[in-house]
Amino acid sequence: MIYDTIIIGKGPAGISAAVYLVRSGRSVLVLGKDAGALERAESIENYYGFPENVSGAELALRGIAQAERLGVTVLSEEILHLGMDDVWSVKTTEGLYSTKTILIATGKSRTSINVPGFEQYRGKGISFCVTCDGFFYRGKKLALLGAGSYAANEYSELLAFSEDITVFTNGAEITGSFPKNASIVTEKITAFTGEDSVSAITTAEGTVHAIQGVFVALGTAGAASFAATVGVELSGTDIVIDAQHMTNIPGVFAAGDCTGGFLQIAKAVSDGAHAAKGINSYLKNIS
Amino acid sequence: MIYDTIIIGKGPAGISAAVYLVRSGRSVLVLGKDAGALERAESIENYYGFPENVSGAELALRGIAQAERLGVTVLSEEILHLGMDDVWSVKTTEGLYSTKTILIATGKSRTSINVPGFEQYRGKGISFCVTCDGFFYRGKKLALLGAGSYAANEYSELLAFSEDITVFTNGAEITGSFPKNASIVTEKITAFTGEDSVSAITTAEGTVHAIQGVFVALGTAGAASFAATVGVELSGTDIVIDAQHMTNIPGVFAAGDCTGGFLQIAKAVSDGAHAAKGINSYLKNIS
Numbered sequence: 001m002i003y004d005t006i007i008i009g010k011g012p013a014g015i016s017a018a019v020y021l022v023r024s025g026r027s028v029l030v031l032g033k034d035a036g037a038l039e040r041a042e043s044i045e046n047y048y049g050f051p052e053n054v055s056g057a058e059l060a061l062r063g064i065a066q067a068e069r070l071g072v073t074v075l076s077e078e079i080l081h082l083g084m085d086d087v088w089s090v091k092t093t094e095g096l097y098s099t100k101t102i103l104i105a106t107g108k109s110r111t112s113i114n115v116p117g118f119e120q121y122r123g124k125g126i127s128f129c130v131t132c133d134g135f136f137y138r139g140k141k142l143a144l145l146g147a148g149s150y151a152a153n154e155y156s157e158l159l160a161f162s163e164d165i166t167v168f169t170n171g172a173e174i175t176g177s178f179p180k181n182a183s184i185v186t187e188k189i190t191a192f193t194g195e196d197s198v199s200a201i202t203t204a205e206g207t208v209h210a211i212q213g214v215f216v217a218l219g220t221a222g223a224a225s226f227a228a229t230v231g232v233e234l235s236g237t238d239i240v241i242d243a244q245h246m247t248n249i250p251g252v253f254a255a256g257d258c259t260g261g262f263l264q265i266a267k268a269v270s271d272g273a274h275a276a277k278g279i280n281s282y283l284k285n286i287s
Numbered sequence: 288m289i290y291d292t293i294i295i296g297k298g299p300a301g302i303s304a305a306v307y308l309v310r311s312g313r314s315v316l317v318l319g320k321d322a323g324a325l326e327r328a329e330s331i332e333n334y335y336g337f338p339e340n341v342s343g344a345e346l347a348l349r350g351i352a353q354a355e356r357l358g359v360t361v362l363s364e365e366i367l368h369l370g371m372d373d374v375w376s377v378k379t380t381e382g383l384y385s386t387k388t389i390l391i392a393t394g395k396s397r398t399s400i401n402v403p404g405f406e407q408y409r410g411k412g413i414s415f416c417v418t419c420d421g422f423f424y425r426g427k428k429l430a431l432l433g434a435g436s437y438a439a440n441e442y443s444e445l446l447a448f449s450e451d452i453t454v455f456t457n458g459a460e461i462t463g464s465f466p467k468n469a470s471i472v473t474e475k476i477t478a479f480t481g482e483d484s485v486s487a488i489t490t491a492e493g494t495v496h497a498i499q500g501v502f503v504a505l506g507t508a509g510a511a512s513f514a515a516t517v518g519v520e521l522s523g524t525d526i527v528i529d530a531q532h533m534t535n536i537p538g539v540f541a542a543g544d545c546t547g548g549f550l551q552i553a554k555a556v557s558d559g560a561h562a563a564k565g566i567n568s569y570l571k572n573i574s
Binding site: 012015016019020023045046047048049050051054059062063065066069070262264265266267269270271272273274277 | 299302303306307310332333334335336337338341346349350352353356357549551552553554556557558559560561564
């Protein structure tokens with residue numbers, strides 16, 4: 001089947017949009033590994049309608065239950081790739097789905113680690129997007145930071161540019177499907193060093209690994225990564241949207257923290273409602 | 288005492304703002320007769336976080352309880368007048384309060400009745416604001432539509448322009464304090480008639496009352512009425528705000544349905560959060 005909308009992200013923005021869309025008679029699939037920053041909020045007292053504090057985890061579950069009750073399918077799958085043919089295709093760790101429109105509601109992703117030198121070399125040899133920057137590192141000796149499915153997918157994309165890649169898990173256990181022959185370092189990273197740009201990673205044992213570039217693929221793919229894949233315009237790491245919440249790519253919308261602004265549940269929920277309105281108008285025009 | 292903020296309206300926008308402001312250490316008073324359109328919503332299923340339907344009345348109570356628990360004072364008083372001296376003064380049916388800033392979150396007020404001719408003569412002899420239009424009806428034979436405190440207050444303001452005023456309650460019982468000698472018609476209105484502008488009101492018994500102008504003061508004072516009192520810019524009946532949710536009058540902010548846009552709880556709640564942010568910035572600058 002071809003969905004009217006696939007929503008990437010099951011936090012407040014994504015679920016709010018899903019609820020509005022399904023009530024407008026649209027077929028909606030929500031894909032997301034977790035509810036992002038919301039799930040880490042221990043106690044929320046500033047979201048309207050909750051006289052007693054509610055935990056982020058509980059609010060996330062309540063939202064998902066609400067969407068499901070109205071007929072939205074919510075799957076805990078991690079997105080690996082977006083593609084456009086006649087319709088959009090969304091490849092996850094579990095399957096491949098087709099849709100007329102996409103809503104990116106991935107929140108603000110964790111894109112850094114607290115290690116000396118990391119901030120210093122951000123943008124100076126440390127990149128966050130293989131699709132964006134892989135070309136600049138052709139044939140170089142590269143490090144890939146990460147351990148999960150997203151990192152494994154970035155690894156396979158990076159192979160198009162270099163075969164000399166070492167995976168640094170920074171102490172995490174490997175959960176993604178990396179090639180058997182992949183070079184993997186599991187020690188904690190203690191420093192990034194270099195001159196004008198990063199040239200070495202030091203690990204817990206004191207080992208210094210010479211590298212010429214670092215790609216960061218921690219956690220799940222962030223909005224910036226999806227955006228880059230399909231050519232969506234960014235301002236910094238925020239997705240640029242119009243008044244209808246549509247990006248510069250027709251049919252691709254964005255809502256919530258990934259679009260910047262006030263990083264609050266209230267704003268994300270409102271964004272979701274507005275994006276649903278924009279998506280509805282768009283679907284009417286193309287049908 | 289002088290409040291940091293007085294919020295007019297205890298619906299989603301007003302209460303959301305109150306919650307954010309009190310958590311920033313601001314003293315906040317919320318004034319409102321009811322929660323407006325929200326209270327008339329029988330069942331809400333599109334506001335994020337409620338897996339089971341919630342009634343508007345229950346959501347309104349939950350919001351008020353939430354604000355009160357955090358230290359916000361919420362009073363069921365009807366606003367009669369706003370004034371500016373060194374600080375803002377807010378006169379209600381019960382008292383007089385002082386504040387550094389005002390947030391108008393009155394929702395969309397009911398401004399019409401379903402009677403033949405009413406829409407036709409709207410703006411053609413039918414006015415919604417004594418402060419705005421009273422001057423144009425000096426010495427004329429006038430009708431005032433309404434029965435409550437707001438209507439009584441409009442009546443007393445209208446006396447400055449004409450002493451020939453008939454109150455039409457359209458079947459409602461008088462609850463406001465009108466002068467003893469006020470001329471009052473309690474029959475239902477069946478038609479507004481006239482040529483270029485309204486010139487007569489027909490009531491249920493078939494009586495035709497010749498008039499030269501009609502002022503509508505149904506329900507409570509709408510945003511447009513407050514706006515006009517203090518010189519706030521409107522676009523149609525919507526209050527015009529900047530990115531900080533401030534109106535053209537320094538210190539006077541607006542949020543929710545009264546600012547137009549998507550008339551949804553999600554948007555009102557988000558508006559409230561953003562207005563609180565704007566008010567906080569403003570208070571920092573003036574202190």
